[in-house]
Amino acid sequence: MHGWIGETFTSDTGWSHLERLVDIGDRMAGSPGEREALTATRDALADLGARDAHVETFDVQGWVRGSSGVETPDGDTESIALPRSPSGSATGRLVDCGDGLPADFEADLDGAVVVVSSTVPDHYDRFIHRREKYYRAVEAGAAAFVFRNHTPGCLAPTGSVGTDDSPLGPIPAVGVSKEVGTRLVRRHEGKQVTVRVDCETPAATSGVVRADIGPDTDRAVYLTSHVDAHDIAEGAVDNAAGTATVLEVTRALLARDADLSRRVRIVCFGAEEVGLRGSKREAERIDPDAVQALVNCDGVCRGRTLQWYTHGFEALGDAVTDVANRVGHPVSVRPSQHPHSDHWPFVARGVPALLVSSEGDDRGRGWGHTRADTLDKLERRTLREGAILVTGVVAALADADRIDRRSTEAIAADLEREDLAAGMRATGDWPF
Known part of the structure; x- marks a missing residue:
């Protein structure tokens, strides 16, 4: 056991792939950069010996960014369009809906x-x-949506809008910084402003990388991540680090002394960032x-403590806790x-499934979905430690x-008990 752990703690397989992905730049769904990332990940898996x-x-x-802005009596305000916003402009009185709680949309927003x-x-x-906030605003009759960072x-x-049935949202949507949003509300609440989005919406192609290791059994443990990222940054945490972890775990599983019981x-x-396509x-x-x-590895490496959502599958939580106890590393298990x-x-x-992410210092995405989601926020040690835990859990589930x-x-x-169902219905994501 200790041999593969030591090798993982000194391996650069995952970190090298992380650097490869962030150096591509724009990995927006359907873009040339996403295709390059998919191909690079396929080649890296093949080089490791995956079948x-x-x-x-x-x-x-597809969605290709143009210009955007919030035009006020003082001039144009800096913003970025939210992916899958429609192209166009809308003028209306500016209304601050605060934190965007359901009750905040009960005001007159027509x-x-x-x-x-x-x-x-x-x-x-x-x-x-x-997306829940966006579609509650749409339902209340809003003409445009301004998403203000709290950090x-x-x-x-950034972050996409749209649904499976209507991939482009119905009203223009932009993101603004905390500072810009605060200034907008202070100076112009109740006044007429215009939100403008220019973009192109071509047909595009995305993809999925697949590979296998272990015996060719009928039932398999799936180890997953997403390779796409928003076009405004490197997408280091979200989600180059997740795909890099998958590469490191693949290497470690192939290097373990014990054979896997299942594929x-x-x-x-x-295309994760545009509706989990x-x-x-x-x-x-x-x-x-x-x-x-x-x-599923998404948002790992933000911090050293991995956060595991088990979705009510007790056996998954038991497997995570057992591995964490054996290697002596803290974890956060959320049922x-x-x-x-x-x-x-x-x-x-x-299907029994785990979401593996990281505990952060604040509520929300941290640097994620901003221009600051860059490689300098991450550490090799954190990636390696996380990969050790994920490797142990995948192996345990394969043997279970x-x-x-x-x-x-x-x-x-x-979902009803956890007060998630109403929001999923609002966004068209209720699958039952």
Whole structure:
């Protein structure tokens, strides 16, 4: 056991791939950079000795950034368009909807330009996703949406809008920094402002990387991540670090002394940031009973303590705790549902799945979805330590007896109890 751990703690396989991905630059879904990242990940898996490493392509709604702005009586205000915002402009009175809690949208918002924060207050018992705030504003009759960062530093946040049925959102949407948003509200609340977005929306192609290691069994443990990132930054934490961890775990599993009892299928998705397009497609195409369990790496390396969402599958939490105890490393195990990222289309079909991320210092994405999501925020040691834990968990799940599925009724009941269902219905993401 200690041999592969020592090798992982000195390996540069994952870190080298992390550098490779961030140096590509723009990895927006459907872009040339995303295709380069998919190909590089396929080649890296093949070089490690994974079987049948290949990329399978699929069509997506493309989105190419142009200019954007919030025009006020004082002039144009700096902003960035949110991906899958429609091109166009809308004028209305500026209304501050604060933290964007459901009750905040009960005001008169017909024809308004709505400003909301990217976070929620500590007293509120759940995180409210950007898309939920956007579609609550749409439902209330807003003409445009301004997403204000809650973190200081002059960093405008990004993040997509749109739904599966309508990939382009219905109203223009932009992100602004905390500083710009605060100034907008202070100077212009109640006044007429115009939100303008210029973009192109061509047909585009994304893809999924697949490869296998271990014996050729009917049931497999899936080890997953996404390779795409928003076009404004390197996407180091979100999610080059997740794909780099998958590479490091693959290397470690191949180097372990003990043979795997089941096949491990490595799947690295494209188009996660625009509605989980790659993973939804994959989940629809496979037999859920062919998946022993799924381990999805998204947002790792932000901090040294990994956060594991188990979605009510007790056996998954037990496996994580057992591995953490054996290697003497703290973990955070959360039994709740987390209906965002590439594990979710599988959980929604009753497949046992873990989301692996990192505990951060604040509520929200930290540097994620801003221009500051860059390599300098990460450390080799953190990636290596995380890879050791993920390797142990994947191996344990491969060796375990069949893990019981959960019914979709039970998962839906969890979402209702955790106050997540109403938001998913608002965004068109309710799958039941």
